[in-house]
Amino acid sequence: MFEKLAEKNNKRQSLALMAQYLNTCFIISTTENEYLVNIEKGVVKNVEKGPFVMPSYVFKLKAPENEWLKFLQHTPQPGSHDIIAMLRRKVLKFEGDLHPLMSHLLYFKLLLASLRPVESRNEN
Amino acid sequence: MKIEKEPISGQYGKFKIDGIDYRIYWEEAGQGIPLVCLHTAGSDGRQYRALLNDKKILEKFRVIVFDMPWHGKSSPPENTRVGNYKLSTDFYISQIMSFINGLELLKPVVMGCSIGGRIILHLAINFPDKFRALIGLQSAGHLDPYYDISWLHRQDVHGGEVCGGIAYGLMAPTSPESDKFETMWHYMQGGPGIFKGDLFFYKFDGNIGNEIKKIDNSKCPIYLLTGEYDYSATPEETKSLADTIGIEMVKMKNVGHFPMSENPKEFLKYLHPVLNKIN
Numbered sequence: 544m545f546e547k548l549a550e551k552n553n554k555r556q557s558l559a560l561m562a563q564y565l566n567t568c569f570i571i572s573t574t575e576n577e578y579l580v581n582i583e584k585g586v587v588k589n590v591e592k593g594p595f596v597m598p599s600y601v602f603k604l605k606a607p608e609n610e611w612l613k614f615l616q617h618t619p620q621p622g623s624h625d626i627i628a629m630l631r632r633k634v635l636k637f638e639g640d641l642h643p644l645m646s647h648l649l650y651f652k653l654l655l656a657s658l659r660p661v662e663s664r665n666e667n
Numbered sequence: 668m669k670i671e672k673e674p675i676s677g678q679y680g681k682f683k684i685d686g687i688d689y690r691i692y693w694e695e696a697g698q699g700i701p702l703v704c705l706h707t708a709g710s711d712g713r714q715y716r717a718l719l720n721d722k723k724i725l726e727k728f729r730v731i732v733f734d735m736p737w738h739g740k741s742s743p744p745e746n747t748r749v750g751n752y753k754l755s756t757d758f759y760i761s762q763i764m765s766f767i768n769g770l771e772l773l774k775p776v777v778m779g780c781s782i783g784g785r786i787i788l789h790l791a792i793n794f795p796d797k798f799r800a801l802i803g804l805q806s807a808g809h810l811d812p813y814y815d816i817s818w819l820h821r822q823d824v825h826g827g828e829v830c831g832g833i834a835y836g837l838m839a840p841t842s843p844e845s846d847k848f849e850t851m852w853h854y855m856q857g858g859p860g861i862f863k864g865d866l867f868f869y870k871f872d873g874n875i876g877n878e879i880k881k882i883d884n885s886k887c888p889i890y891l892l893t894g895e896y897d898y899s900a901t902p903e904e905t906k907s908l909a910d911t912i913g914i915e916m917v918k919m920k921n922v923g924h925f926p927m928s929e930n931p932k933e934f935l936k937y938l939h940p941v942l943n944k945i946n
Contacts (some may be wrong), residue, residue, distance in 0.1 A: 618840055621896045625836030628898040631813040646824040648832030649851075 544611065545571050545578040549587040551657045558657070559585035562650040567643040570600045573608035585650070602639035610634045617660045626652060675719045677740075684736070684765045685758060691766065692740035693733035697725030700799065700945065701775035703767060704732045705783030707805075707925060708754075708869055709819075709830055709862025710853045711739025714780070717931030724935075724942060728776070733766050735759075737861050750820070752864035756873045759786050760793070767797075776945055778802035781924060782869045784900065787889070788908075792878055795886035800945045802890045805924055807900035808908050809874035816870070820860035827855035830862045837924035839896035842933075850928040879911045890941045891916040896923035917941075 562585030571578045577593035579600060606614075606629060613623035622628050629635035637644065644651055674696040682691050694712055696719045704715045712732035719730050734741040737752050763786065767775055776799050779787045784806035791801050818829055834854040838847045854862065882889065893905040895918055902918045909916035919926055919937050926934035 621839075621901075622898055624840050624896060625898070627814060627833065627836045631898045641818075642823070645818040645829055648829055649835055650832075652832060652836055 544573065544576065544608070544615075545580070545658065546590050546592060547658060548578075548580055548590050548654065555657070558650065558653055561585065561653070562647045565643060565647055565650070567602075568600045569639075569643070570598060570603040570605075571611075572603055572605040573611055575608055587654070600639065602637065602641055602644050604635060604644075605638060606635040614655070615658050619659075626655065673720055674725065675716075679740075680769065682762075682765045682769045685761050687744050689736045689744055689762070690742040691733055691736065693731055693766070694719060695729060695731040696720070697727075697729050699727045699729055701770075701772040702728040702730045702942075703763070703772065703775050703777045704730065704927075705763070705777065705779030705786065706732070706735070706738070707781035707783065708865030709738075709834070709857045710850075710925075711735075711741075711857075713739065713853055714850065714925060714928040717927060717935065718938075721935060723939065728942065731770070731772075731775075736762060737858060737864070743858075749858075750860050752858075752860055754782070754865045754868040754872075756786075756789060756868060759868055759873070760789060763790070764794075764797075774799045776800045776802065778804065780804035780927065781900065782865055782873070784891075785869060785873050785875075788875055788879065788882065789873070791882045791887055791889055792875075795883060798887050800888045800890065802892070802941060803905075804926055805893050805897050805900040805905070806891050806908060807904035808879050808911075809876065810870050810899065810904075812870050816863050816866050819863040819866070826859045826862075827857070830857055831855040833862075834925070837897060837899055838929040839894065839921055839923040841896075841921040842923065842930040846931065847929050850925045853928075879908065882912050884912055884914055888945075889914060890944075892919055892926070892937055892941070893917070894919045894922035894924060894926050896921075899924055 565585050566583050568581050579591040579598055581588045622632050675694050677694045679690055679692050682689050706712050706714045711734045715732045718724055737743045777787055784803040787801040787803045831851045831854045835851045891905050891909050893902045895902055905916045917937055921933050922930045
């Protein structure tokens, strides 16, 4: 579900430039799976699919799989179009040290939205 | 070289608000019924550029947009410091009334978005006879915090980046990317702590409970329009508000929290019929 984050992101230098000083590791959690995403200088180096025994990560984004699927639609419905919208509906939880996420909020929003079939935003 | 000039003119003036001098910047265009527009939290009057350029509106209305103190080109007061800004309901009302009185506007229409959509409810409760009509964009009676707003003003997080990131998500995925970017850019240019300071009004001090029932639509017509993609003031919350007042609301398709700037073309389709009703 999120394995392609690395492939998509590496094609996009402008997105990486938005987070050129960011080195972090975070987890995207669905009901069924977990994905460990490793970012170096704004570039997604790799995505590992769980289960994990002792994953080291800084923060976690946790939502049921059906909510992630709604987020990843070509044109998401209201309330599913943004991670803060999902937070507002209490279907997504932010956990852990949120500093990397909040200090690069737009970057993470665009990174996740990059998995939508056809993106409704600028790309370089 | 010939340039394409816009009909907008800008001006500065000194206004006394609650006994303190503030240097305020405003822009205006058009002639006729005064239409004062209130920008959202953490942004400035540039959000209303499309209205200030809309020929149809300018034939009937004098559109006036001021930057709130601390926002856009309006200055903070003298002898203050960074981190000292917190918008209260009383101060918000005072600045609007000072501006209207300063420009000697008689029975203007006031249209506000987000925090502006909230304050028009306070105006409707307290001064219904002062206005020709009130228009609320993204209005809700109250809002409980749903994220930690302390992230909006921390020295270890770039305020422009985080405020822009928050604003971006409030817009519809269907809105034009160039308009969304500019709307976000306004947020990225806000001063430190200003968006957060405005949200004190939006999420705490300006919340209205049962007082909504005091609004009498026969004294001053109220119009409520909300974008379907807004998760801050949702269409459901505006509907609840409208039901309490006893009026209809308009749910705007394909727009989010900043209809006038994120997708002005779509927004004007909804606004024109409302303005046609006002004489």
